Amino acid sequence: MKRPLTVSSLLLLSLAAPAAAQDKPLSLMGTWLVTGQSVGLGESLHPEHTNREVEPKVHRVNLRFVFEKQEGNNFWGTSTGPSGTAERILGAIARDNKTGVLINARGNQQQFTVLDANTIEGCYASQGPKYISAACTIWTRQP
Numbered sequence: 001m002k003r004p005l006t007v008s009s010l011l012l013l014s015l016a017a018p019a020a021a022q023d024k025p026l027s028l029m030g031t032w033l034v035t036g037q038s039v040g041l042g043e044s045l046h047p048e049h050t051n052r053e054v055e056p057k058v059h060r061v062n063l064r065f066v067f068e069k070q071e072g073n074n075f076w077g078t079s080t081g082p083s084g085t086a087e088r089i090l091g092a093i094a095r096d097n098k099t100g101v102l103i104n105a106r107g108n109q110q111q112f113t114v115l116d117a118n119t120i121e122g123c124y125a126s127q128g129p130k131y132i133s134a135a136c137t138i139w140t141r142q143p
Contacts, residue, residue, distance in 0.1 A: 025073040025093045026114060034063040034079075034122070036137030043130040059136050065089065079104060114137070 041056045055108040069104035080086040091102035091115075102110040102122065110124035118141040127135045 001137050008106065021128045025070075026097055026117060027070060028075045028091070028093070030067060031142040032065040032120070032139040033063055033068070033142055034061060034137050034139050036061045036135055038133050038135030038137075040126075040133035042128075042132060061135055064135075065139060067091075073100075117141070 030115055037058055038061050039056050039058050041053075043052065045127075062082055064080045065077060066080070067075045074091070075093075076088065076090045078086050079089045087105040089102055089104050091100055091112075093100040098114045100112050100114075102112060102124075104125075106128060108124060108126040110122045111121040112120050114120050115135070120139040121136060122139055123136040124134070
């Protein structure tokens with residue numbers, strides 16, 4: 001009688017272990033290089049992305065995210081472009097530890113997917129009074 005109880009206890013523990021491991025969100029603290037390309041039209045906060053022409057223009061995205069704080073699944077920091085223009089960003093990782101959302105100070109939102117501990121894909125649509133853009137980018141953790 002004791003043997004089946006021990007086996008079933010081990011089985012329950014092995015099933016509970018992955019659930020406990022999922023409770024701790026991925027740490028995003030540190031610096032991330034954000035690269036890709038975007039399509040945009042109008043006058044952007046980041047001057048290097050501004051396009052005053054009639055037709056949308058595709059341009060390279062090269063941003064730096066620095067996440068200064070993280071409490072549980074919530075994190076925040078700063079996004080900086082090549083021209084030095086910076087703005088605050090806030091985010092949250094979902095319970096699945098694979099997806100999340102990021103928002104900047106202008107209210108533009110980005111959905112992201114964790115590809116591995118050092119790589120994230122983020123997709124966003126940005127709409128302001130003078131500018132619209134859309135992109136999917138890769139965030140790479142910097143050493």
